[in-house]
Each structure stands twice: as C-alpha cells, then as structure tokens.
Amino acid sequence: MPDSRMTNKNGMVSKIQTRIRTDLFKNNYDLVGKELGRGKFAVVKKCIEKTTGKEYAAKFLRKRRKGEDCRMDIIHEIAVLESAKSNPFVVSLHEVYETTTEIILVLECAAGGEIFNQCVADNDEAFTEQDVIRLARQILMGVACLHRNNVVHLDLKPQNILLTSSRPLGDIRIVDFGLSRCMDNIKELREILGTPEYVAPEVLNYEPISTATDMWSIGVLTYVMLTGESPFLGSDKQETFLNISQINVDYSQDVFEGVSSLAIDFIKSLLQKNPRKRATAEECLKHPWLSGHPHSHLHSSHLSSLDEPETPEESDPEPESPASTPELVIMASYTLCSSQREIKPGRGTFTFDEPFHTHPEIKQELIC
Numbered sequence: 001m002p003d004s005r006m007t008n009k010n011g012m013v014s015k016i017q018t019r020i021r022t023d024l025f026k027n028n029y030d031l032v033g034k035e036l037g038r039g040k041f042a043v044v045k046k047c048i049e050k051t052t053g054k055e056y057a058a059k060f061l062r063k064r065r066k067g068e069d070c071r072m073d074i075i076h077e078i079a080v081l082e083s084a085k086s087n088p089f090v091v092s093l094h095e096v097y098e099t100t101t102e103i104i105l106v107l108e109c110a111a112g113g114e115i116f117n118q119c120v121a122d123n124d125e126a127f128t129e130q131d132v133i134r135l136a137r138q139i140l141m142g143v144a145c146l147h148r149n150n151v152v153h154l155d156l157k158p159q160n161i162l163l164t165s166s167r168p169l170g171d172i173r174i175v176d177f178g179l180s181r182c183m184d185n186i187k188e189l190r191e192i193l194g195t196p197e198y199v200a201p202e203v204l205n206y207e208p209i210s211t212a213t214d215m216w217s218i219g220v221l222t223y224v225m226l227t228g229e230s231p232f233l234g235s236d237k238q239e240t241f242l243n244i245s246q247i248n249v250d251y252s253q254d255v256f257e258g259v260s261s262l263a264i265d266f267i268k269s270l271l272q273k274n275p276r277k278r279a280t281a282e283e284c285l286k287h288p289w290l291s292g293h294p295h296s297h298l299h300s301s302h303l304s305s306l307d308e309p310e311t312p313e314e315s316d317p318e319p320e321s322p323a324s325t326p327e328l329v330i331m332a333s334y335t336l337c338s339s340q341r342e343i344k345p346g347r348g349t350f351t352f353d354e355p356f357h358t359h360p361e362i363k364q365e366l367i368c
C-alpha cells in the first residue's frame with residue numbers, strides 16, 4: 001500500500017522507492033518492432049534489455065501536458081505500480097528513466113495486447129463464455145487486491161486490460177494507473193474521471209465514489225467481453241450518459257444469445273445504480289457464475305501471492321458500504337480519451353476521439 005503520509009487530499013501519492021535513472025535509456029535498451037499502443041500523452045514501445053535480452057514495454061510519458069508540468073502525476077502512477085508489486089494481475093514495473101521532457105516506465109511486456117481486440121473480434125476469435133469466466137476471475141482477483149490496499153483504478157476498460165499472450169489465451173494484466181487514486185486519508189475529492197462508456201452513475205451525478213465505482217466498470221467490461229457490445233453506448237455522449245443514468249441496459253436474448261443466465265445475473269449485480277447495492281470484488285468471486293470451480297482457472301503461483309483476506313467462505317455479508325471506507329467524490333478533472341478506435345456498435349458507434357473536457361455542453365450532459 002502507498003505510504004498514507006505521502007498521499008495528498010486528491011488521493012495522489014508523491015513518494016516512490018524506485019530509483020529514477022538519468023543515464024540514457026538507449027544505452028541499455030533496443031527499441032524493437034512497432035508501437036504497442038498509445039494514449040493521449042504516452043506512447044508504448046516494445047524494447048529489449050541489452051544485458052539480459054529480455055523483452056519489456058517502454059511507456060514514454062510526456063512531463064508537460066497542455067502547458068502544465070505533470071511530473072507528479074507520473075510519480076503517482078509509479079507509486080501505485082510499486083504498491084501493487086505483489087499483485088500478479090497488475091503489470092510489473094522494471095525500471096524508470098527520466099529525460100528533460102519525458103519519464104520512461106520500463107514495464108513487463110503484455111505481449112497478447114488489449115482484451116479490447118478480442119471483444120470486437122469476429123466469431124472464431126471472440127472470447128467464449130469459459131474464457132470470460134477465467135479472465136473475469138483474474139480481473140476480480142487483481143482488483144480485489146487493489147481495493148484491499150485502498151487503491152481505486154477509475155479507468156477499467158478493455159483497452160486497459162492486457163493479455164500475456166493472445167493465442168493460446170494467456171493471463172490478464174491491468175495497466176494504466178494514470179487516473180487511479182489512493183483512498184487513504186481522503187475526506188473528499190471532487191473530480192470527473194473515467195471514460196464515458198464506462199463511468200458509473202455516481203460519477204455523472206457528482207456523488208461520492210468508492211471502490212464500488214470500479215465494480216460498475218467491471219460490470220460494463222464483462223458485458224462487452226461476453227457480447228461484443230457496449231451496454232450504454234449512445235449515438236452521442238449525451239445519450240450515453242442518459243443510458244447510464246437510467247441504467248438503460250439491454251439484457252435480451254438477442255444480445256446474450258448462447259450466454260448463460262448466471263452470467264447475466266452477475267452483470268446485473270454490478271450494474272446497480274446505488275453503489276451500496278453493487279457487489280464488491282470479493283463478493284463477485286463468490287458468485288455462482290465464477291465460483292463453480294474455484295481456483296481451477298488460476299495458476300497456483302497467483303493464488304499464493306494474492307494475500308486473500310481471512311473472510312469465512314460461508315459468510316454472505318451485506319454489500320460493503322462505501323461509507324465504511326474513505327469517500328472519493330469525483331468532479332473536476334476529465335479523462336483523456338486515448339484511442340481513435342471504435343468498439344463494435346451496440347446501440348451506436350462511439351469513437352474515443354475527444355477528451356471529455358473539450359465538450360462545452362459538459363454540464364448539460366451530467367444528468368442527475
């Protein structure tokens with residue numbers, strides 16, 4: 001867990017353990033192949049460490065963004081990655097370099113790419129329900145571990161869940177902690193974060209957010225993985241926000257053809273407007289859809305390092321009340337929609353091409 005004394009009132013951590021190297025990255029690594037991906041202020045490239053021959057992903061983050069020094073945002077991202085070092089489902093951080101303009105995070109390379117690609121793939125490449133069960137369990141184990149450490153990711157979406165390999169289907173790695181927050185000692189923080197299709201109703205309503213906010217996104221993510229469709233996607237952001245605020249979700253057989261009713265029940269347990277009624281990550285892992293064959297989908301090394309809490313299996317607690325954990329109210333900083341790609345249309349097509357905050361109609365879009 002990040003050192004709480006170093007967490008500011010915005011949930012940002014300012015102290016890291018990793019030594020920041022100032023020697024030349026290029027002296028120690030060769031860049032190979034094409035780009036692995038890019039975001040608004042970062043580009044990710046495959047590289048090989050010269051001394052070991054090992055493959056990594058180098059994330060080049062610009063320190064100046066829109067005329068502002070964002071170095072501390074990157075330090076926070078590093079701190080959260082450090083705090084998740086023992087979490088096998090979070091991408092691991094190998095080294096950090098700094099130049100006058102950039103910070104370079106040398107990360108474990110998740111060679112299978114984004115699960116996004118398989119969510120929008122044609123039938124023979126798309127996930128089966130069994131695949132989704134295995135991957136959803138891993139996502140939940142990773143997120144449960146983050147939540148136990150009071151870290152909320154706040155941007156869980158198919159572009160931020162990577163695979164160690166795509167064929168055969170490997171294990172998941174959670175990436176991009178740029179919007180994450182550490183909830184230690186937080187009284188109240190007001191920001192808007194997240195990506196339109198995946199943001200929870202409480203974010204749109206300027207209500208307190210908590211670990212339950214990530215659980216909403218996992219509900220959306222599971223829907224997309226099983227159906228290839230985005231449940232709240234409208235023809236524009238206004239419609240998307242209205243769909244979210246009205247929980248306007250299509251659970252019909254047309255969309256869920258061949259998918260079990262347990263899977264639908266699982267999604268419903270997460271797409272609840274009231275965050276207090278939403279299942280927690282630990283509760284999700286006990287849902288019959290995922291708990292049919294406990295642990296059979298996981299490598300044994302993962303199980304030992306996850307540091308599970310000592311909750312009796314038979315207990316069936318009430319959904320965790322966000323009031324029992326420090327609250328985070330998200331209101332004023334906006335997501336950077338990174339990708340130019342489209343997800344397969346459900347209700348309509350949405351391109352991640354514009355930052356949230358460039359929309360003059362943002363206030364009208366916040367539907368209460």
Ligand SMILES: Nc1ncnc2c1ncn2[C@@H]1O[C@H](COP(=O)(O)OP(=O)(O)OP(=O)(O)O)[C@@H](O)[C@H]1O
Binds near residue numbers: 044057111159176
């Ligand atoms: N460790 C990794 N291994 C392989 N590919 C990666 C890795 N990290 C990131 N990528 C690829 O690069 C893309 C962008 O990375 P990331 O989301 O971390 O950047 P970002 O600039 O913080 O994004 P955003 O603008 O969405 O916040 C990812 O969606 C993924 O496709």
